[in-house]
Structure formats: C-alpha cells, structure tokens
Amino acid sequence: MSDDFPLGLLFGLLALLILLSAFFSSSETGMMSINRYRLSHQANSGDRRAKRVMRLLARPDRLIGVILIGNNFVNNLAASIATIIAIHFFGEVSGPAISTALLTITILIFAEVTPKTYAAIKPERIAYPTSYALEPMLKLLYPLVWLVNAVSNGLLRLMGVKSVDSGGDSLTRDELRTVVHEAGTLIPYRHRAMLLSILDLENVTVNDIMVPRHEVLGIDLDDSLQDILTQIRTSQHTRLPVYKGDINNIIGMLHLRNAARFLSRDEVTKASIVQEAREPYFIPESTPLHTQLLNFQKQKRRIGIVVDEYGDVDGLVTLEDILEEIVGEFTTDVSEDEEIHQQDDGSHVIEGTATIRDINKMLGWQLPTDGPKTLNGLILEHLESFPEGPVCLQIGNMRMEILEIRDNLITSARCWQQLRVPRR
Template sequence: MMSVNRYRLKHLAQQGHPGANRVQFLLDRPDRLIGLILIGNNLVNIAASSIATILCIRLFGDAGIVVATFGLTLLVLIFSEVTPKTIAALHPERVAFPSSLLLKPMLTLLYPVVASVNFITNGFMRMLGVNPAAAGSQDALSSDELRSVVNEASSMIPSSHQEMLLSILDLEKVTVEDVMVPRAEIAGIDVQDDVKSMIKQLSQSQHTRLLLYRGEIDDAIGFLHARDIMQLLTKNNQETDKAEIIRSARDIYYIPEGTPLNVQLLKFQRAKERIGLVVDEYGDIQGLVTLEDILEEIVGDFTTSIAPAPSETAQLQADGSVLVEGVANIRDLNKEMNWQLPTDGPKTVSGLIIEQLGDIPQYPLCLRINGHAIEIVESTDSLVKRVRFLAEEQTP
C-alpha cells in the first residue's frame, strides 16, 4: 500500500479504476490503514506464538520454549515478513489492489477498535507535534522535486519534450533581461530620416516590427508593423507622408526590468501583445523582448533571432580553446558549452570580466572565473571585444 506511486494512483482513480479508488480511500487516512493492518498482524503473531509455545512444550518439554521462539521467528521472517513484503514492494499495484478488497470491508467491520487505537496513538503523536490528519496534504511536489521527476522519466519522455518541460520549470528563474535584445542592438527607424529611407529600411529589414524613434532610442514613438506600412502604401498608390507613418505606429508596451519570464508570458497573453521595451526604474530603455524570445526559451530557436546565435560568438579552436566575442550572452554560452559561468550579474562576457576586474582592461591579461581560465585577447576603451577560454590542459 505504502509503495504505490501516488500520482499513478490518482490518475487511475480519475480513470475510474475500482482498485485504485479503494486504495486511495484507504491511503487518505494512513493512520487508520496502519492501525487496521497492525491490529490483525499483532493479533495473529501473538496467537501463533502462544500456540507454538504450547505445542513445543508438549513435544520437547522445557526446551520447547527455545524451539518455539527461534522456529517461529524464522518462519515469520521468511513467510510473513521478508518474502511477502519484498514482493509487495516490487509489485505494489498487483498486491495493493486485490488486498483492498479485503482491507476495506475489514476497516468498516473493525472501525470501533481501529478508531479507539487511533484515538490513543494520535494523541501521543499530537504531543510530538505530528498531525496525522495532514498526511494527505503532503503529496504536492515542489518545482525542484518536479524537475527530478522529469529527469528520472527520461526513458519514457522524448528528450525534446523533456527539455521543454525543464525549460518551463526554469522560466521563473529567468528574467526578461536574460533574453532581451540589448539596447545597442535594437533595430529601429529614425523618424528624422526621409520617407523613402524609412520605407526602404522597413522593406529590407528581416523583422516585421521595427521601433520608430526620434533622434535616439530613448525618444521612442511606437512600433511600425510592415503590414501596416504596406497597406498604407497600397492605399495611397505608393505615396505617403511622414505624418501618416507616425500615425500608423502602434503604442509601445513597456516591461519593467527583472520581470520573470513566466510572469511576462502571462502579461503578453492578457494584454494581447507580442513585443515590448524593457525599462529600468528610471524609465530608461534597456532592451527589447518579444513573445518569440520567451517561447524560444521553452522550445529552442525556431525563428530568426535579432541577436547572433551562440555558435556565431563562440568558435572552437584547434588547440581546444574557445574564442568568444565579448558581446556573447552568458546564459547561451552556458547552455551551448555546458559551462558554469555566473548568471546573476552581467549578461555578457564583457560585462562579467569588467565586473570581476573592476575596470576595463587595456592590455591582454588572464583571469579565472568559476574555474574557467580566460585570456583577454582584444579590448577597447569601452568593452572587452574578444576573449579566449583556455582548455583544461592549457591551464597553468
């Protein structure tokens, strides 16, 4: 009974399995089930001990007490304890479901005795701070426990499905800052450009939505959708003015930095939005996040990404080292290379190194971060452009 998988049991009970329903009824109050089984078990054991002692004394005299003690102990261990309980532990459902046919009516028949015993034992347990009635509420799994269940079920779940399930569980640990397109890489159109240049940028862009701004990103006006501009051009016979383009811009949806991805996914759904600008506590634009960015965290890359893929920012060298661009995203590198770089601070390799050193290095040097030996290959006045992650055999 106690070895039955509770979640499979609940599934079978919901499917209307009669044996599962009986077992679930008995396990709802394990104190009563244990009381019933132990009453019968101890009654039989004590009775068997008394009968065996009387028989052995008649057959062997005073030595019959020793014979009865050791003989009955051996019989009980083999045929009443080790063998049946091992079989039941290995095949819990095959034993529990038929056993419930006997145990459930016995519980009804012996309920006064079971209730009396439980009243006394539960009183002692409450004195020890244990509430037997709360046993059924301890079946809920935490996210870490659920993650372990998914990992252990790898033989029954395709690896791609397993990765998606684990990614969903990790959404609450990832924020919009981890997946956003950095401010410097946001594709946009300056409203101060001429109309032809604006339309050309929109038609040649690989993205269907572009940010419309005035002079600089912080002075954002709205998002231009290629479909809206094409409809506008068709309506005006390929001629339109800047005012009409500005009016066609859609309102900007702002996202506070630090928002977990699972929360933002729900917000996108409720607001019926697909794109937004990430802003800090002062309202300054930090980056851009789309619905596709969040979905790719679950299912992997399936669209053309604004940011370069990790394979474009990390190149394996012949000597086993890895040449990495400074703008490479740390989380992407950890996934691709199976590294353990810290992700609770800066999002790029350049930012991580600058934080560790407390300054922007102006010449090549080496450092170690979380066990990774890193050589700075190239840097500028504002950032680290390229680094080399040394292989273990290259580490001094």
C-alpha cells in the first residue's frame, strides 16, 4: 500500500486529517460553551452569524451528530494511514502498536486538548466561523445524521429523556442573581444593586418597611379646628390620614393639594376637611412588596394603611418606600432624627425604634430579621422579660448594652460587634 502512495502524500493526508479532527473537536466545545444569552442578544440585534449558530443549537442532537460523524471518520482514517506509514518504517509486527501510541499522543495534543481548551476560553471565535461549514455539512449528511439520531434518541427515551430540544434556557431567580453578581464591571455596581433589590422584593413584606403606627402623623378630628388647620399648614407630608379619636378609626386620606380648596374659604369646618379626604386604602401586613407595587399601580394609589389580621392599624406604607427598597434612599425626612449614632470607640448608640433591616443595611450587620422588626423588639424577645434597668446581653456576635428605658420601651442601646479571637 505504501508503494502505491508516496510517503509524502500519506504524511500530508495524515496532517490534514489531524487538522480536521481539531476542527471538529474545537467546534463541538465552542458550540456547547458559547454564552447563550449573549448569543440571543446578538441574534436579536441582527447578527447573521449568531442566528446561524442559534439554528444549529436549536437541535443539539443533530449538531453533535454531524460533528461526531465527521470527527470519528477523520480519526479512523488517520489511524489507518498512520498504520500504513508505521508498517513501512517498523514492519508489520511492531508498526501498528507504534502507530497507535504515536497517533494517540498526537491527537490528544493537537486535535483534542489544545483546540478544545482554546474553544472553551474563546467560544465565539470558534463557533461563528465553524458554523459556516457545519450548516451545509448537516444538510449534506442529514440522512446519516437522522439515522444516528433516531437510534440515540430512542436510547435516551428509554433513559427517561423525552425531549432533545435546547429549551428556552430559562433562569431561576437564584441563577439570575448569580448572573448579576458575576457581571462584574460589565454592569455598574449601583445598577447591579438595583437589579438584586428587585429580585428581593418578593422576600420582603409591607410590614418590614412600613412607618410604624406610633410614628404616623395624622389629623385627629377630635382636636380643635385651630390645631387641625395649624397642623395642615405646617405639615411636612403631602398626605395625612384623617381619623376620629383613634387611628384605628381612619376616615380617609387627605392630600394637602386639596386642602387649598377649603383653606381659601372664609369659614372652614371639619366636615369640609372630611369632604376633601379620599377613601382610605388598606393593605394586609403580609403583602409582598412586588405584589404591593403592582397593586399601587393598579389602584392608582401612592399610600396605603397597613392592617393586621384583626383589622387594627399597624402603620402606613407609601410608593416611595417601595421604590427606595430598589434604588436606595432618595428622600430626606427633616423631622426624623438619626436613629444610629457612631461612637469614638467604634460602637453605635441605636434608638430602640430603629428597624432591624435599616440597621443591617446601614452597618452591614447580620441581625436576625425573621422575628421582631425593631431593636427594642429584638432585645425583649431575647431577654424574654422586660428589664428593670440597664443590662448587657449578646445576640450572635453582637454585644448590646441597654442605655435607657422609658414607658415600657427600650429607647436606646449601645451595640458593637464582638471580635473573635482566633484559636491557637
């Protein structure tokens, strides 16, 4: 056989076959490793190469079939030619064994490891150009590919795999969170934080972000008319709940924009104030934020009264409160004093009414949020009784010292993280 074909031709064919083997190996890895979401974006932007690759990936069984048919064909042909060459140099006894060893090492280095590694690192550089050859090859070899796929798909069905389509490449919420985290500098940090906050809306309820009942400022119709008008004129809020005697008896929500209608009159009555108030909008305390955001949009509302399972008012929540969970603080309430005060020794004096979520966000702590909502509630839950005076306690790695108690309320506490001394 070697006498019929010049050795130079055989070596040339062998080198060509090894290159073809590298082509098929790299195209398989490149096609399977390409970023499907970037590919989909480029295809939607009109990139013809991306559209061609997406057509091939739509049926991965056919794509892998044509690649492996070509790869096995060139590898087997290369093995035959290598055997002929080896027999010519080493004889019929040792030639086949030597050719097998040498060809295995050659294919591993030049047709498997090197091209596949490069394709895994730069999949687009491989997938796009190889698609020019793979698409016509798939059409040319379709009968053989169909036969191979029919047998292999039958075996897959016996194993419980019913579909070989590539699917929609959908992401779960946790997977999407990982994608956003790994975007790095491709997405600015602030934008990543907003995207993650949107994903977390489902895990937060209105009860977590509401203005608590004792901090709600409203119009009590039992007050004198003069006090009510003074409150309206000096209010720093655009909307005020109107109630009679007790905040559980809310009559409506007054938008101060509408207050001009009765303030301009010569004679103002409480009835005219109630007349301008809009019907209150009540919200169950367990409503997730993403649901409430849609409800605000549907109801054309910007503020709601949060009630518990017994119908008692717990507080109120606004559209701005939900938006701040996504974009961060963008409003300043000048009437609200800071609740967290850093000390020179690194500790923080925190008011008891400060919410656990705000403390964790501002200081980067990990205080538990699945129970009480405020620092006062957290300390009382841990102590299981109301302290008679200042005491110290530890919650996790946090040390706390109660500083002031007033009217059955822990009004302030000094908190600091306990440094863990490494064991020797």
